[in-house]
Amino acid sequence: MAPPARPRQLSTWRDRFAALRHVPPFLALVFRAEPGLALLSAVLRLARALQPIAALFVAKLIVDEVVRLAALPPAPVFSLLDARYRLVLWLVLAEFALAVAMDLLGRLVTYAEALLADRLSILTSIRIMEHAATLDLARFEDSGFQDQLDRARRFASGRTTLLSNILGQAQSLVTVVGFAAGLVAYAPWLLGLLLVALVPGFLAEAHFNAEGYRLSFAQTAERRELDSVRITAASASTAREVQIFGLHPFLIERYRRLSDAFYRSNASLSARRAGWGTLWAGLGTAAYYLAYGVIVARTLQGAFSIGDLTFLSGAFLRLRSLVEGLLSSFSSTAGQALYLDDLFGLLEERASLPVPAHPRPVPRPLREGFRFENVGFRYAGSERWAVRGLDFRLPAGEVVALVGENGAGKTTLVKLLARLYDPSEGRILLDGTDLRDFDLGELRSRVGVIFQDFVRYDLTAGENVAVGRIEARGNADRIREAAGRSLADEVIERLPEQYEQPLGRLFAGGVELSGGEWQKIAIARAYMRDAEVLILDEPTAALDARAEFAVFERFRELSAGRTAVLISHRFSSVRRADRILVLAGGRIEAEGTHEALMAAGGRYAELFELQAAGYR
Incomplete structure (x- = not known):
């Protein structure tokens, strides 16, 4: 059996970004989840990426045209049909259409990716369950593996924002390239200033994302304990003992102690992240106003038109925001990719029990039986x-x-x-x-085995018997025969809905059985297995x-x-x-x-x- 997993130190940038190797297989997983939605989302994102560039360029053309028209003698009566205003009218209508399209595209992207995220979550959860079924009991009795499994499950249920991050980065990258091309055409030095201002913030954000993952990794076992305490303090299976023994104060105090430790650790990280983030954001703002001042000065010198001023200042401001967001998002993706490392690391786990290349058939019927040799x-x-x-x-x-x-x-x-x-x-x-x-x-x-700590499934009575040979769950006669062999039929037939009666208190309408009644149903599973x-x-x-x-x-x-x-x-x-x-x-x-x-x-x-x- 593999040794328990150890917390990762993430001491180098190589360590921190090594998990990005899982992004391509993650995208392949996304495509398998729902190919049509994945392609639709990519196309919509591309269209959204081009819209800001087009809108800003149209705004430049409008400003330049208005400035040109302002220098002409005013028309006696403003008329939309006047030839001199026709270009402005069409440009304004184009900008309006782009704004409407931007809103529509945003809603379509949200719709498509919400569905895609749900499909991805379902597929990932199924993959985890399918793969877990192939692993040995020894893996499940390893606390390190349990921690890894818990992180992978949390990714499957709550980390689908990684999908939006990656697609959003692709969209932002296209927009950045468009704006950058515009800046290069007018003032290439603006790009250098932008990078000098933003890269330190990116490195700091990457550092704190890695720190956040390391903290989450180290807290996995404590988080499972926290969940266990919360469930123990308020669940049907434990309520009797908790009340009889007066355990509520003890459990609440343990929960408070664990959650306070979580809070202090997370608050410390958040404070450091906020402090450094404010510093680097200030640097980015200073770079913008420096660039803005230079552009204004060049405009006053006649190097740029008013429309150019509008385009360059707007492009630099948006480019700064986009690059800052892109770097931050990329850093966040690197942090979330660490959870991909847990997911794909789990899926790469292999059973330790050897499987023969050419297995022999199990004899039927048995003739000699079992022999233990030393x-x-x-x-x-x-x-x-x-x-x-x-x-x-x-x-x-x-x-x-x-x-x-x-x-x-x-x-x-x-x-x-x-x-x-x-x-x-x-x-x-x-x-x-x-x-x-x-x-x-x-x-x-x-082999039919019923262990002393058998599972009490929150299923119907018939299904609780059928788990002994679940592929035969549709065979009502076989289920009734197995229940009769274990004397569970007497228990089930007294239930309001008999074999269709939900058992346990987890869901509405469920009926709880006594320990002895549950045991008869468990024994029926062995007979069901035949x-x-x-x-x-x-x-x-x-x-x-x-x-x-x-x-x-x-x-x-x-x-x-x-x-x-x-x-x-x-x-x-x-x-x-x-x-x-x-x-x-x-x-x-x-x-x-x-x-x-x-x-x-x-x-x-x-x-x-x-x-x-x-x-x-």
Whole structure:
């Protein structure tokens, strides 16, 4: 498993702008999101880019024409049909048309890019979900990966302004080139003055954008904690304990402490950015008025016409604003591209479980079952072995129970069996073939696992059962059969809308179930899967004694001919297994039937007697 991500130092300009390499694939992603809208937006932006140049040039022509006409004797009666005024009239109408077009184009751009941003957000979120589905469980148990995933998700939902930034830059660049060409034709030195005035501000803005990202990067874990505290303090799943234990003051104080730290960090950065920004903005303003004074002086000397004065002063002012905005936007894009680095970095993640080039078919039916050969495993970053030296068989068609105290390695063993992890040492065979030689998807499709911390989906009751084999969710008979096998049908049929009843309190109309009722639905998922290997991790923990007895008897009946693994702390269930494996310290300490283990004494007999004593 890859090591957790470390905060980036972003100490050099190369580091800060390296993330721009992701802009081309980002634009390709934008085009794939909605090709028609992407092309429409590009065309509209180009038209908007040319409009200010045309409008200012038309204004110059109007001023020059008015000055020319003012030198002529006035007409007795002003007439729109008088030939001398016709050019001015057409120029004014042209400027009016350009103004109307500018407004219309602006609204069309906003409309097109709002839709495009939504499509991009949808596509990006789907890409994240699709790619996350290909990654190993180990990645999701890495806090560094969780931070990266959180940043990528936030980009998908809130960073689509990057699209408008990039398209806006392209538009501004075209306008800048047009205005710059005009300045070069009249006074090339104005461009040099403009760059000298604006580049320092651009560098400062780039620096603070990088600082902003670095601060956001460093705060990712704390932000997830902040969200967790906020949700814990006010959610249906935690409300009972929070109220009973009086946790509101504690949670509110923790939220206040975390959010105050966020505020102080962000306020400090904002103050420094505002201070330096004011300084560099003042420099840009001074450069404009210096240039303006020179242009006025040259006009008074006769070098420029009044129209030229209008065009040059307007062009320099707008060019200054455009270049300043362009540099700032480019710097902002470089900052936001750092989030692209998170997005595309996530999409470049690859599963660590090896995939065979030519996988062998999973045997159907199983003949021999599973064989653990000196299997050991430890989690990434841990020096302690979760399990080690496991050497035993799980014969096909046998019900095997795993027993041991918390931390003995029972759930880890199940994860290895379902190939959520590969052993750190040793190997696991299925009918004599290493699990790593099978296609992972086909292997897992043959295994039905219900973990003790199963998910309570905010879906309908039928869909909650169907997740065991979601591609069969349209098969109502199969869903009802699976629910009947786990005795969940009794729960579902009491609901107002039965199998169409939404479960959970997240959405209006949802019904919350008891822990035992949820557990029956979770067990139904294993039957829905119709797998040859059934694994139930603490399947009856929330059931009362009568329900537990009924569920386990049904489990033994319906698992006939299948390989079944049962993890339970309740010996009333365990004792009915064909064989029991006792785990301690990550190793198999003993195995046998209930009677054999009781006769041998040892840990199993001790634990059984301790539990039995509570019923006497």
